[in-house]
Amino acid sequence: xRWQYIIYIVGALIFFLxxxxxxxxxxxxxxxxxxxxxxxxxxxxxxxxxGALFLAxxxxxxxxxxxxxxxxxxxxxxxAVGFFGALPFYLASGEWVLVDAVFESVSGFTTTGxxxxxxxxxxxxxxxxxRSFIQWLGGMGIxxxxxxxxxxxxxxxxxxxxxxxPSPVPDKLKPRIRxxxxxxxxxxxxxxxxQLILLMLGGMSFFDALCHAFTTMPTGGFSTMNTSVAHxxxxxxxxxxxxxxxxxxxxxSLHYQLLRGQPLAFWRDRECRFFLGAVLVLTLLVSCDLxxxxxxxxxxxxxxxxxxxxxxxxxxxxxxxxxxxxxPAMSQHILLACMFLGASAGSTGGGMKCLRIMLCFKxxxxxLFALVHPRAITTIKLxxxxxxxxxxxxxxxxxxxxxxxxxxxxxxxxxxxxxxxxAFGAVAATIGNIGPGFGDVGPVENYARIPVMGKWLLIxxxxxxxxxxxxxxxxxxxxxxxx
Amino acid sequence: xxxxxxxxxxxxxHIAGRLALENKEVVVIxxxxxxxxxxxxxxxxxxINGSGSSPSVLTDAGxxxxxxxxxxxxxxxxxxxxxxxADLLSPSxxxxxxxxxxxxxxxxxxxxxxxxxxxxxxxxEIEVVKTIERLMRxxxxxxxxxxxxxxxxxxxxxxxxxxxxxxxxxxxxxGIVGKRxxxxxxxxxEDELIIPTGKDQLLPGDLVYFISEEKELHDAxxxxxxxxxxxxxVMIIGGGRIGYRLAVQLEAQSIYCxxxxxxxxxxxxLAERLxxxxxxxxxGSDQNLLNEENIGDIDVVVTLTNDEETNILSxxxxxxxxxxxxxxxxxxxxxxxxxxxxxIEQVVSPRxxxxxTILQHIRRGKLLSAVSLKGEQAxxxxxxxxxxxEIVGKPLKKISFPKGAIVAGIIRGDEIIIPTGDSVIEPNxxxxxxxxxxxxxxxxxxxAVKLExx
Numbered sequence: 018x019r020w021q022y023i024i025y026i027v028g029a030l031i032f033f034l035x036x037x038x039x040x041x042x043x044x045x046x047x048x049x050x051x052x053x054x055x056x057x058x059x060x061x062x063x064x065x066x067x068g069a070l071f072l073a074x075x076x077x078x079x080x081x082x083x084x085x086x087x088x089x090x091x092x093x094x095x096x097a098v099g100f101f102g103a104l105p106f107y108l109a110s111g112e113w114v115l116v117d118a119v120f121e122s123v124s125g126f127t128t129t130g131x132x133x134x135x136x137x138x139x140x141x142x143x144x145x146x147x148r149s150f151i152q153w154l155g156g157m158g159i160x161x162x163x164x165x166x167x168x169x170x171x172x173x174x175x176x177x178x179x180x181x182x183p184s185p186v187p188d189k190l191k192p193r194i195r196x197x198x199x200x201x202x203x204x205x206x207x208x209x210x211x212q213l214i215l216l217m218l219g220g221m222s223f224f225d226a227l228c229h230a231f232t233t234m235p236t237g238g239f240s241t242m243n244t245s246v247a248h249x250x251x252x253x254x255x256x257x258x259x260x261x262x263x264x265x266x267x268x269x270s271l272h273y274q275l276l277r278g279q280p281l282a283f284w285r286d287r288e289c290r291f292f293l294g295a296v297l298v299l300t301l302l303v304s305c306d307l308x309x310x311x312x313x314x315x316x317x318x319x320x321x322x323x324x325x326x327x328x329x330x331x332x333x334x335x336x337x338x339x340x341x342x343x344x345p346a347m348s349q350h351i352l353l354a355c356m357f358l359g360a361s362a363g364s365t366g367g368g369m370k371c372l373r374i375m376l377c378f379k380x381x382x383x384x385l386f387a388l389v390h391p392r393a394i395t396t397i398k399l400x401x402x403x404x405x406x407x408x409x410x411x412x413x414x415x416x417x418x419x420x421x422x423x424x425x426x427x428x429x430x431x432x433x434x435x436x437x438x439x440a441f442g443a444v445a446a447t448i449g450n451i452g453p454g455f456g457d458v459g460p461v462e463n464y465a466r467i468p469v470m471g472k473w474l475l476i477x478x479x480x481x482x483x484x485x486x487x488x489x490x491x492x493x494x495x496x497x498x499x500x
Numbered sequence: 501x502x503x504x505x506x507x508x509x510x511x512x513x514h515i516a517g518r519l520a521l522e523n524k525e526v527v528v529i530x531x532x533x534x535x536x537x538x539x540x541x542x543x544x545x546x547x548i549n550g551s552g553s554s555p556s557v558l559t560d561a562g563x564x565x566x567x568x569x570x571x572x573x574x575x576x577x578x579x580x581x582x583x584x585x586a587d588l589l590s591p592s593x594x595x596x597x598x599x600x601x602x603x604x605x606x607x608x609x610x611x612x613x614x615x616x617x618x619x620x621x622x623x624x625e626i627e628v629v630k631t632i633e634r635l636m637r638x639x640x641x642x643x644x645x646x647x648x649x650x651x652x653x654x655x656x657x658x659x660x661x662x663x664x665x666x667x668x669x670x671x672x673x674x675g676i677v678g679k680r681x682x683x684x685x686x687x688x689x690e691d692e693l694i695i696p697t698g699k700d701q702l703l704p705g706d707l708v709y710f711i712s713e714e715k716e717l718h719d720a721x722x723x724x725x726x727x728x729x730x731x732x733x734v735m736i737i738g739g740g741r742i743g744y745r746l747a748v749q750l751e752a753q754s755i756y757c758x759x760x761x762x763x764x765x766x767x768x769x770l771a772e773r774l775x776x777x778x779x780x781x782x783x784g785s786d787q788n789l790l791n792e793e794n795i796g797d798i799d800v801v802v803t804l805t806n807d808e809e810t811n812i813l814s815x816x817x818x819x820x821x822x823x824x825x826x827x828x829x830x831x832x833x834x835x836x837x838x839x840x841x842x843x844i845e846q847v848v849s850p851r852x853x854x855x856x857t858i859l860q861h862i863r864r865g866k867l868l869s870a871v872s873l874k875g876e877q878a879x880x881x882x883x884x885x886x887x888x889x890e891i892v893g894k895p896l897k898k899i900s901f902p903k904g905a906i907v908a909g910i911i912r913g914d915e916i917i918i919p920t921g922d923s924v925i926e927p928n929x930x931x932x933x934x935x936x937x938x939x940x941x942x943x944x945x946x947x948a949v950k951l952e953x954x
Contacts, residue, residue, distance in 0.1 A: 084541070175544055192502065192525035192546040405533070 018498075021077025023090050028070025030094045031101055033163060035063030040150050041105070044224075045143025052109065052143025059104035067101075085497065087176030088488050091160055095480060098159055099123040102151050109144055116472045120464065121148065123476045126155035127483035128365065130238025130335035130452030131443075131475070133465045137243050142224065148239050149231035155483070156235015156265075156365040157205045165198035174198070180488045190270055204272045205365075209234045212261045219253045233261045236366045238335030238452040244461070245337040252321055255338055259328050266292060266332035266360035287400040288372045292361050295371065296331060299355065300324045303348045310345040323348075331355040333367040335452025337460035353455070356445045367450030367482050369419055373412045376404060380413065411487075418486050423448055426478055433471040443467065447478040501525065502566045503862065504593075506552030506582045507573035508535040510831060511598065511624075511854045515570065518859065520545050522941050527561045530573075553581040555589060563590045570858060571597045576604070580618070587617030596620045596861055598854060602741060620861055624854035628829070629745045631848050635827055636734070636800050638717065640726030642707065642845045647882045647932050648911045654685070654711050654880055654932075655721070658845065661704035663725045671698035682720050683711045683918045685908045685934040686878055691837060693878050695904050695936055709880075711908045711932065713916055729824065732756060735798045737784030737814050738805030739770045742829065742850065746802065747777045758793060760784045762805070784814040787821070796822030804829045815844055878936050880908070883947050887927040890946045897921035902942030905935035 038060040045052040082090070103122035106113050117133045124131045125148055134140065140148070154162065160181040164174045174194040190197045209230045216226035225241050232239045242248035246258060264272070267289055274282035283289045304316070304323035313319040322339045329336045330352045341352055359368015379397045386395060397404045423444055431440040435457070442454025443464070453460040458467070467475065481489050491497050501524050505512045508530035516539060519526045526545040529552040530536050536547040550557035552573065563569065569586045571579035579597040586595055597611075599621050604611075611621045634644040643656030659666055668676065670684060687694045688707035694700065702708060712720040721727070734750055736743045739761030750757045751774065758778045761767045771779045782789045784805060795801070801818040803811040808830055815826035827846045830836070839847055859879070885892050891899055896907055896919055909932035910917040910925055917923060925931060935943045 081542075175540070189546045192527050192544075193520075193523070194544050196525070 018086060018089065018500075019077060019079060019082075021074045022079050022082065023086060023093065024070055025074040025077050026090050027094050027097050028067050028072075028074060030159065030163060031067030031097055032064055032071055033067070033166075034098050034101055034154075034159070035060050035065075035067055037150070037154060038063065038105070038147070041143045041147035044146045045141065048142040050141035050143055052105070052141035052147075055105050055108035056143055056147070058108050059101075062104060063101045082176050084176050084179070085491075087180045088491050091177055091180040091484060092480075092489050092492055094160060095126065095484060099126055099476070099480070102126060102147075105144060105147050109141070114469075116469050116476075117465075120472050120476055122151065123479050124447075124452075125149075125151035125237070125239065126159065127450050127479040128152050128156050128232075128235045128237040128333075128367070129447055129450045129479045129482070130232070131447055131454075131458070131479075132239065132452075132463050133467075133472070135463060135465050137241065145241050146224070146228060146231075149228040149237070149241070152235045152237030152239055153209065153231040156237060157202055157269075161198045162202060164195055165202050181484065190273055200273055201269050204269055204276065205234055207276075208261065208264055208272070212257065215257045216254065219251055219257060221249065221254065225249075229258070233258055233334065233336075234265045234365065236262065236265045236332045236334040236360065236364070236450070238329070240336060246325075247338045252317075255321055255325050258336060259325055262328045262332045262334050262336075263293070263296060265334070266296075266328075266364050266366045268361045268363035269365075270363055285400070288361050288375060291375055292331075292371045295358065296328060299331070299351050300327045303327055303344075303351055306345050306348045306351075312344060326352060327355060330451060331358060331366075331368075332360045332364075333449055333451045335446070337453055340459065340461045342455065342459045342461075349455075353445070356449050356451055356454075359449060369416060369449075372399075373416060375399070376409060376412045377416055379404075380409060415486060418490065419448070422478075422481060422486065422490075426474060430467075430471050430474055433468045433474075435467060435471055439467075443471075443475060444478055447475045448482040450479060450482045501568075502527070502562065504529065504558070504561055504563060504566045504569045504586075506530075506569070506571045506579070508532065508539050508547070509572070509574060510833070510851045511572045511858075512570070513539055514833060514851065514855050515572070515858055516545050517543050518855070519862070521937065522944075527566075529557060529561055551578075553578055553585055555585050558582075558586055558589055563593060566590065566593050568862060569593050569595045571595070572854065572858070573598075576601050583618045594619045594861070596622065596858060598622050598624065598858075600625055600741070602745070622854060622857045622861075624850040624857065625742050625745060627853035627857055628742055628848050628850045629749060631853060632746055632802060632827055633749060635846050635848070636731050639721060639729055640724065641721075642847075643709070645880060647880075647909065648916070648930060651714050652711060652909055652911070652916060652932065653714055653717055654709060654908070655717070656688075656707055656709045657721070657724050657726055659702055659704055659706045659708055660725060663704070665702050665708075665724060666704045667701060669699065669701050670696055676723070682716075682723065683908055685709050685711055685880070685906060693936060695878070695906055695934060709934075711918065729799065731799045733798045733800075734758070735760065735793070735795065735801045735818070735823070737801065737803045737818075738811070738829075739766055739779070740804060740806060743802075743804045744770060744773070746804070747774055751776050758798075760789065760793075785810055785817060787817065790818060790821055799824040801826045802829075803827070808832055808835060812842070812844060816842070819843070878904075878934060879940060880932065880934050881943075882930060882932050885925045885927060885929045885931050886947070891925050891931065892927050893924065895922050895924055899946070901946070902935070902939035905933060905939040905943050908932045908934050 038056055042056045042060060045056050099122050100119060103118035106121055107115060107118035120133050158181045160177050164178060178194055190200050212233055213226050213230040216229055217223060228241045240246060271282045271286055271289055300323055304319040307313050307319040307323050313322060325338045326341050341349060357369055358374060359370050360366025362370045362372040383395050383397060387393065397409060426444045427440050430444055431437060439456030439458055442456050443458045446452055446454030458464055503519055503524055503526050505516055505528045508528050512528060516526050516528050520543040527548060528539050528545055529548045529550060531551055533549050536549055539545060540547045548557060548561050563586050571582040573579055576599045579599060583595040583597050586593055595618055597618055600623055608621045611618050635641060638644050638655055640657050641655045642658065645654045684696060686709040687696050733756045736746060736759045739759045743759055747757055747759055758780060759770060760780045760782055761770060762783055764781050767779050767781045795818055801823045803814045805811055811828050811830065815828040819826050827848060828844050830847050830849055831851050907919050910919050910923060911930040933943060
């Protein structure tokens with residue numbers, strides 16, 4: 018482990034984060050609100066500290082980094098970015114205690130969308146924009162963005178990329194990692210811009226449209242309104258947001274293929290088919306359930322609200338247009354299942370990811386098959402390609418760890434005095450990077466009432482979920498630190 | 501620029517690494533997923549698992565956008581087919597095949613000129629034999645390269661502690677050398693390669709690279725206190741393809757030659773094909789056999805078996821038993837840095853030769869030859885100065901050359917100029933440029949036609 022180099026890169030990331038604060042600052046100046054001063058202070062502090070680390074450790078530059086160092090850089094980088102991103106909140110007013118500011122910031126960067134704010138609308142515009150903007154930065158990955166922008170990350174870029182985007186089968190769109198990162202960000206920015214325009218056409222103000230565009234493509238879920246998207250009460254806006262949430266839940270390399278003129282890209286990909294099929298079937302089930310329970314009286318309403326909630330949860334965005342806790346039990350259970358299922362690998366969504374669930378089912382089937390034909394030699398295939406043993410092992414390990422960490426965190430959170438349903442819902446919603454959970458942290462409530470220690474635990478869960486467990490957890494393994 | 505490499509063996513691996521460092525888009529194709537993992541873990545390239553001769557794999561790899569296809573697997577047949585298939589899919593891609601079978605030797609030109617789907621055929625073994633011959637002929641040299649059809653040589657020699665030049669600054673050099681044309685272009689000190697300036701000093705133990713005209717080479721070497729000893733007796737250990745080729749060449753020059761080969765079957769083949777060479781059946785690391793064959797009187801021992809460790813040990817043993825010098829074939833790149841430490845100075849590598857030959861074809865502009873120096877930290881290249889390129893028409897000191905690169909020679913017709921800051925390169929001059937690895941992409945830009953960038 019070459020610590021000098023690790024701190025050097027983390028310093029560069031912090032410095033870079035400081036530069037991005039110019040976006041909310043400009044907004045603060047425009048509206049001349051109270052966010053200007055805290056933003057200037059945070060920006061100065063972030064740039065100075067990041068720059069100082071970067072310069073102080075520049076002698077540690079090396080030509081190549083190991084996988085281990087890549088993981089350390091990504092985990093430390095994300096933690097540092099979470100803390101420095103919290104500065105504008107922390108310095109804004111005396112009401113913000115440290116844990117709340119960090120919770121809000123990490124919830125932003127990890128695109129969870131869980132908030133401790135009871136009155137979002139009271140926040141100055143500059144801070145509201147910062148809240149949405151960090152989701153946008155975190156969605157495609159702050160490291161991926163750095164690889165695209167900072168040339169000196171080029172050589173070690175692959176290790177960092179693998180640690181931040183730990184898809185079971187990593188794709189490289191272009192031979193060079195830097196080109197891949199640039200393409201991903203371009204596609205991401207293009208979709209966000211398209212959504213911004215469509216939202217404004219639906220009558221949203223520029224500010225609200227910008228904030229929501231910043232939080233939809235990363236499947237974040239921060240809204241500028243206390244009642245989330247329900248505030249706007251427009252079927253058009255609901256469907257625009259549903260459309261872009263679905264896009265965000267699809268593997269970005271498929272978007273790239275589509276934009277390059279392969280219209281069948283979505284259809285050819287098994288995982289994408291599975292994801293879209295799941296969205297369709299679950300929406301229908303929930304809509305029928307809502308109709309039969311007479312929550313909504315027209316088919317149109319049932320589909321509009323049913324689809325929004327299903328898509329919002331399965332893509333792990335977390336916008337709300339209805340209080341699903343008042344829905345019948347089957348719908349609630351479907352949404353709970355969606356929390357675990359999650360979006361596609363290679364998308365900005367969280368959760369366990371469809372690909373892993375598919376592979377897990379295929380593996381189970383193979384085991385059953387082997388009971389019938391004990392001497393059969395079988396391989397697991399996905400879309401005609403054989404899935405290697407290594408990949409399969411890492412997928413099963415991931416699922417086991419996911420469930421285990423979920424279980425342990427729930428017990429610990431309940432130990433801090435949180436009730437059963439809330440503890441269950443809060444951990445599921447943070448480890449899956451969704452946002453709203455069940456109980457006290459349901460879609461019309463927030464995380465303000467969770468005890469302080471519980472909030473730290475959930476912050477950790479959010480990081481675990483965003484970096485897909487292995488990258489974070491490896492730092493807790495003693496072998497990792499051994500020389 | 502996109503380059504497809506078929507075969508992730510040692511040659512494919514190192515070329516991919518070189519090109520990735522120079523910011524080319526590289527895709528490596530191989531059937532062996534373990535070989536690919538080694539590639540993708542160590543460098544920023546894309547890897548595709550599959551057969552390089554399969555049309556669907558080549559399409560997936562993006563053959564249509566690729567400028568160059570390098571077919572460098574172990575099998576000649578696969579390489580040929582890969583080029584053929586690639587040509588069907590993308591005729592505009594330049595295709596290069598590595599072909600090692602000796603049967604193909606006389607057809608290389610035919611391949612280049614008449615076979616439409618292959619642009620270039622390379623056989624590193626031919627290059628290796630040439631390198632061995634050069635090393636034999638230049639006393640004290642550990643590295644010899646040629647430019648301008650052999651009229652200019654670049655030579656690497658170790659500076660002995662008692663040499664005249666030890667401790668001398670480069671700016672004082674003309675006083676010692678007199679009017680002989682000698683230019684020191686690079687110094688390797690403690691595994692670091694330096695492109696020196698006038699202020700730099702030469703220290704004992706340095707590996708010094710210099711450029712000299714062929715006819716003055718022996719004078720130049722005498723400055724380094726290396727004196728010519730004629731090569732009369734050679735022993736080759738390992739009668740494989742390279743050993744056989746070398747023996748044929750030596751026979752042609754009437755040099756007395758012995759081959760030791762382990763396999764009796766191969767020995768009889770060699771004995772049939774060679775006329776004057778003595779073919780010995782035995783183990784090259786067998787001390788008795790070496791003594792029996794008067795190893796002490798042998799001028800040069802060349803170890804060419806397929807086993808690296810055997811080559812190293814046989815060379816050390818032969819030197820100990822009194823052989824004049826030993827040239828060792830080593831393929832594993834990771835051994836190179838160790839060689840000086842264990843006392844093996846002259847090393848040849850078919851893979852390095854393959855890489856050099858291939859690089860020459862990849863470089864932009866009108867590049868005539870390119871050679872990479874020890875440890876791959878630098879390259880020497882010979883290029884035609886295009887009329888539109890930036891190096892033409894200005895005194896050298898006014899050209900914004902990348903750091904770590906120098907013009908080491910200018911060839912204008914029959915004249916050879918060892919340049920100074922005031923020399924001006926004219927269109928169609930051939931220039932020899934030494935460049936550190938980090939400066940190579942900058943050099944490429946200066947040499948290439950500017951229009952390519954619009």
